[in-house]
Amino acid sequence: MKKILAVFMTLCLLMLSACGGNKDGNSNNGTQQGSNNEDGHPEYVTEPISIEFWHTFGSGQAAAYMEDAVKRFNETNEYGITVVSNYIGGYVTLRSSLTTAIGSKTNPQVAILGLSDILASHGVLCDMSSYAERDGIDLDAFIDGVQTSMYYEDALTAMPFVRSCTLFYYNIDMWNAAGFTEPPKTIEELEQQAAAVAAKNGCAGFCMPIDVSFYQEALLNSMGAEGIIDEDHKGASCLEDGTLETLLTDWKSWIDEGWCVAPALTDTINMVQQQLFAKELASCVASSGSMGAILTYAEQAGVNIGVAPMPGYEGAYGVGSGGDVSIISANNNEQQMAASWEFVKFLMTDEEIALRSEMTGYLPVTSASAALMEDLFSTNENYQIAYDARLDSVDLRGSTYRSEWQTHVSAAVSYVVQDKSMTPKEAVEYLKEMSGTVFY
Amino acid sequence: MKNKHKKIAKKTISVAVKLLIALFFLFPFYWMLITSVKPYLETLQWPPTLWPEQFTWSGYEEVISSMDIGRYLSNTIIVTFTIIGMQFFINVPAAYAFARFEFKGKAAAWGVVMASFMIPGQITFITTYFMFADMGILNTLWPQILPFGANAFAIFLLRQNFKQIPTELLEAARLDGAGEWKIIMKVMIPMSMSSLIAAALFSFIGHWNAYFWPLVMTQDDKLRPITIMVERIKDLEQGMNYTNIMAGTTIITLPILILFLFFSKRIIQAMAYRGMK
Numbered sequence: 056m057k058k059i060l061a062v063f064m065t066l067c068l069l070m071l072s073a074c075g076g077n078k079d080g081n082s083n084n085g086t087q088q089g090s091n092n093e094d095g096h097p098e099y100v101t102e103p104i105s106i107e108f109w110h111t112f113g114s115g116q117a118a119a120y121m122e123d124a125v126k127r128f129n130e131t132n133e134y135g136i137t138v139v140s141n142y143i144g145g146y147v148t149l150r151s152s153l154t155t156a157i158g159s160k161t162n163p164q165v166a167i168l169g170l171s172d173i174l175a176s177h178g179v180l181c182d183m184s185s186y187a188e189r190d191g192i193d194l195d196a197f198i199d200g201v202q203t204s205m206y207y208e209d210a211l212t213a214m215p216f217v218r219s220c221t222l223f224y225y226n227i228d229m230w231n232a233a234g235f236t237e238p239p240k241t242i243e244e245l246e247q248q249a250a251a252v253a254a255k256n257g258c259a260g261f262c263m264p265i266d267v268s269f270y271q272e273a274l275l276n277s278m279g280a281e282g283i284i285d286e287d288h289k290g291a292s293c294l295e296d297g298t299l300e301t302l303l304t305d306w307k308s309w310i311d312e313g314w315c316v317a318p319a320l321t322d323t324i325n326m327v328q329q330q331l332f333a334k335e336l337a338s339c340v341a342s343s344g345s346m347g348a349i350l351t352y353a354e355q356a357g358v359n360i361g362v363a364p365m366p367g368y369e370g371a372y373g374v375g376s377g378g379d380v381s382i383i384s385a386n387n388n389e390q391q392m393a394a395s396w397e398f399v400k401f402l403m404t405d406e407e408i409a410l411r412s413e414m415t416g417y418l419p420v421t422s423a424s425a426a427l428m429e430d431l432f433s434t435n436e437n438y439q440i441a442y443d444a445r446l447d448s449v450d451l452r453g454s455t456y457r458s459e460w461q462t463h464v465s466a467a468v469s470y471v472v473q474d475k476s477m478t479p480k481e482a483v484e485y486l487k488e489m490s491g492t493v494f495y
Numbered sequence: 496m497k498n499k500h501k502k503i504a505k506k507t508i509s510v511a512v513k514l515l516i517a518l519f520f521l522f523p524f525y526w527m528l529i530t531s532v533k534p535y536l537e538t539l540q541w542p543p544t545l546w547p548e549q550f551t552w553s554g555y556e557e558v559i560s561s562m563d564i565g566r567y568l569s570n571t572i573i574v575t576f577t578i579i580g581m582q583f584f585i586n587v588p589a590a591y592a593f594a595r596f597e598f599k600g601k602a603a604a605w606g607v608v609m610a611s612f613m614i615p616g617q618i619t620f621i622t623t624y625f626m627f628a629d630m631g632i633l634n635t636l637w638p639q640i641l642p643f644g645a646n647a648f649a650i651f652l653l654r655q656n657f658k659q660i661p662t663e664l665l666e667a668a669r670l671d672g673a674g675e676w677k678i679i680m681k682v683m684i685p686m687s688m689s690s691l692i693a694a695a696l697f698s699f700i701g702h703w704n705a706y707f708w709p710l711v712m713t714q715d716d717k718l719r720p721i722t723i724m725v726e727r728i729k730d731l732e733q734g735m736n737y738t739n740i741m742a743g744t745t746i747i748t749l750p751i752l753i754l755f756l757f758f759s760k761r762i763i764q765a766m767a768y769r770g771m772k
Contacts, residue, residue, distance in 0.1 A: 109714075113727035114561060142716045144726065155621065156714060159628035163714075325735055329539035356536055 096189035097393060103135030104394045107163035111149055111378060112415075113142045120414040128401045136394045138165075146378065150174070153383070160386045164395040167216055167378040172453030174381070175207035181382035182210035186396040192403075196421045200375050204450040213379030214403050217417040220375040220448040221273045221365040222441055224331065224349060225338035228359050229256045238338075238363035242274070245366045246309065252337045253314035259330065260314035262339045263306070264323040265472070267464040268451055270340050270365070273374040274302050276449070277367025282374075283464050288454040290494050291464075294487050303471050303479035310472055317472050332356035340365050342376075343441040347416040350437060362437040364444040373448030377417065418445040456493055463489040527748065531555070531741035538737040554742030562724050564746070571720040574639045574709075575702045579695050581644040586694065589645065590653030591679050595665070612647035620711055627712070638712040639720070643702065649694035656690040657683055689764035696758055700751055721747055 112121040125140045143149040146169030156162035157179055174180055187194055197205065201215040225238050230248070233255040239245040249260030263270050272282045280298035284291055293299040309315035316336065319326035324345065330336035332353060341349065346362060353360040364371035380402055382395040401407060408424035411417065418441060419425040425432070425442060432439045454460075467486050470477035477485065530538055531554050533547045558564065592598070593605055619642075627638040660683060668678050684691060706722045713719050725743040729735045755762075 118561075141714060142727070143714070144710065144723075148710065152711065152714065155624055155711065158621075159625045159633075161628045161633055161714065325539065325737075329541060332536060332539060333541055335541075352536060352539075 097185045097396075098389055100134040100136060100390060100393045100397060102390075103137070104390055105137040105139060106165060106391055106394045106398065108138050108140045108398065109143045109149055109153065109163045109166040110140060111143065111145055111167050113144070117415045118142065120411055124402065124407060124411070128398055132397055132401065134394065134397060136397055138398050146170075157383065157385045162383050162386055164387050164391045165380060165382055165398055168213065168381050169378060170451070170453045170457060171204075171213045171379050171381050172207055173455045173458070175210070175212040176455050179383060179385035180207070180210075180212040181384040181387075181392050181395070182212060183214070183382060183396060183399065184211040186393075186400075187211060190400060192400065196423060198420055198422065198446055200445065200447070200449045201420050202450075203452055204379060207453070213381050214399055215420045215450075216378045216380040216402065217411065217415065218375050218377035218420050218445060218450075219342045219344035219417055220373045220441070220445045221270055221340055222343050222346065222373075222444055223338065223340055223363045223365045224346075225361050225363065226252075226331065226334065226336075226358060227361040229258070229334070229337045230361070232256060238361060239366045240364070240371050241366055242277075242305070242368050249309075249338060250312065250314040256334075256337060258334060259316035259336045260338065261309070262316045262318060262327050262330065262336055264318045264327065264340070265465055265468050267461050267468060268457065269342070269374055269376060271302065271464075271468065272451060273365055273372050273448075274367060275299065276374065277369050277372035278302070279369065282452065284452065284454045284457055284460060286452065288456060288494075291460065291486070291490055294483055294490065299486070300479045300483045303468065303482055306472055307475075307479060320473060328352065331360065332358055334358060343418055343445065344416065346437060346441055362440050364440070364447065371444070371447065373444050375445060375448040375450045377450075418442050460490075460493045463493065524748070524752070527741050527744055530737055531745045533738060535736055535738050538741075551738070554736075554738035555746075557739050558728060558743045558746065562727065564721070564724065566717065567719060567721040567724040570636065570718060571703060571722070574636055574705075574720060575699055577636075577640050578643045578702050579698055581640070582646050582649060582695070582698055583691075585645045586649040586653060587679060587684065587691070590650045590657055591675070591683060593650065594654045594657035608647050608650055612651065616642075616708055620708065624712060633712070634715050634718065636718055639705070639709050639718075642708075643698075646694070646698060649698065652690050652694050653687060656687040660686050689761045692758055692761040693764075696754060696762060699754065703747070703751060 108125065110121055112118050121140060121142075125138050129137050141163070143152050146167075149166065150168060150173075153162060153166055153168075153174070168174065171180060186192075194205070194211070197215060200220075201218060205211060205213050205215065207213075223238060229252050230236075230238065233248070233252040235248050235252070239248045245261065251260075252258075253260030265271070267283050275282050275293050275298050278298045278301065280293045280296060283293060283299075291299075306315070310317050316330070324341065327336065327339045327341065328345075328349060331339060331349070333356075350360060350362075365373050380399050382392055382399060384392060387395070402411075405421055405424040405427060408419050408421060409427035412419045412424065413428060413431055419428060432442070451457075463486060467477070467482040467489075470485075471479055471482045529545075529547055532550050532552065533544070534549050534551050534553070537544060537548060589608075593601070593608075623642055624633075624638070627633050627641075632638065664682055664686075665678055668682050673681065704722060705720065706726070709718075709720050709723060710726075713723075716723075725740065725747060728739045728743050
């Protein structure tokens with residue numbers, strides 16, 4: 056299904072590039088900004104208006120929050136703006152649907168996007184800078200780690216709607232039984248401790264799922280590398296500077312030594328959880344978004360799970376990810392964009408961020424919103440640890456090449472640690488070959 | 496005596512093989528049912544339990560209480576049955592014309608029908624989507640219905656069946672003053688009931704289970720079918736709750752299983768060659 060959606064999206068983007076243009080006939084060769092009035096600021100909403108909002112919150116508390124938030128905004132905004140919200144699907148589905156909708160001029164005004172760069176690069180997202188400036192929004196209030204994903208070529212195209220980060224989960228009792236009172240902070244400590252824990256408890260010591268834009272990205276960053284894609288989006292220097300080969304060599308040796316278990320081919324998150332709860336696995340890395348579920352079910356299974364920042368080569372290092380809220384400029388007029396901004400502004404108030412984080416388990420993106428969540432922080436030590444880890448994490452850098460490139464990197468990693476049909480050196484050589492087809 | 500033993504042994508082996516094959520195909524349904532009534536932790540247990548240690552209806556409760564299942568179900572029912580109705584009025588006359596009439600361009604028209612049979616929806620959906628957007632009917636159920644009003648496979652199946660009906664019967668009907676529509680209704684359909692039911696059943700299964708088309712053709716959750724509802728149940732970040740997912744899957748699958756139990760004989764009949772000439 057992902058492949059079909061990827062082909063679908065590519066086709067749509069091609070069509071969009073060819074026929075792009077908004078209702079006013081302007082071409083979309085850059086992000087659009089709301090047109091300014093006489094005092095140099097974009098216009099306000101002048102009459103009641105209805106806007107459409109597409110999101111990814113389909114079930115549980117997240118869906119409940121979304122419904123409540125839209126209702127609260129509709130009831131309280133001073134302009135008579137009515138937001139009609141629609142759950143569309145996950146990030147990939149939403150992005151694909153949005154692309155087709157833009158092409159057919161049936162798109163919404165506001166949407167939650169995963170990595171928004173590909174759409175921003177086609178000039179279909181609104182640059183919200185002038186609205187933020189007009190309303191005195193302090194963009195520096197957002198924590199450092201999320202700043203990278205808010206801008207596309209200096210245009211404010213995305214606001215950090217929900218965020219999670221990489222975390223280390225470990226069985227406290229097993230760790231203590233092996234004589235360790237603290238979880239590992241570095242890869243060196245992880246190697247020593249997880250091997251000892253595995254030997255002492257007769258189980259696997261550690262498991263890391265293959266998610267090259269999350270866990271492996273974090274480890275590459277912790278070596279001082281730029282991740283799987285360079286900052287200028289023009290290549291992958293991790294192939295040349297030896298960092299990827301080091302990571303693959305280490306990971307393979309951990310598996311060969313027996314204390315690290317290779318990730319399952321499919322459904323890794325569930326397999327990891329299953330092994331943690333069955334005490335067949337002592338530790339793993341997973342998203343902070345999974346923390347609620349892991350801790351709840353671990354308690355039910357009688358397993359004492361601790362949470363810590365993800366160990367890295369030069370100390371703990373995390374990568375953050377999550378959805379952004381963006382305004383779609385394509386096919387929308389100034390009034391629709393002005394109304395959209397009011398809604399985005401409402402969603403990004405500290406009160407809403409705090410409420411959203413409390414209800415969904417995601418992490419707050421401003422320190423002021425975190426301060427509003429004192430009760431949760433004081434009663435839930437793990438949430439505090441996750442938030443501190445988030446403060447030290449940096450959001451994944453968006454790139455129009457990421458989707459295609461990460462498919463190749465994931466395959467190469469899989470050949471080394473799962474299939475064992477390639478050596479780390481061969482995998483890097485294979486990726487060097489593939490990079491020529493991706494980066495140009 | 497020896498022959499009798501041989502016969503019994505042969506029959507026993509035959510039954511055992513059939514049972515094994517039946518088990519192979521039934522096991523996924525059994526697994527779906529028992530997983531839907533296991534507590535979440537038991538679904539993760541290794542080795543897995545073949546019979547739930549603890550029964551729970553929490554999966555069904557969660558699915559029914561958290562989703563507007565009635566709306567999703569009614570969308571699926573409306574779309575599926577409207578398609579089947581439309582197909583009846585388009586496929587049957589088309590198959591009859593291809594089976595019984597000679598007309599200019601028949602070979603070319605048949606070629607078009609066969610070609611449409613071979614083109615996957617993934618190739619046509621973008622243009623179809625744009626067409627419906629231009630028509631202004633994207634926010635209705637029609638984009639899920641109209642493209643499937645005719646079905647090439649059903650036309651092919653019915654044509655083959657209509658061709659097997661003796662010409663003498665049709666001539667006798669015409670002598671009795673029956674028009675073409677009456678011949679279709681009174682002669683062709685009753686004699687091709689198995690094929691008709693099979694075609695309807697295949698269509699039913701296909702559209703009841705449809706996921707890709709409704710996913711890309713709908714922008715409004717209120718218009719989506721029950722298959723998309725099940726997709727909503729899974730939450731990859733929290734880990735997939737198999738109890739809930741299997742409860743949702745059971746709710747989707749049950750109508751198809753019931754229909755298949757009732758009509759399985761008809762499907763087999765439709766596929767078998769009919770010797771009457």
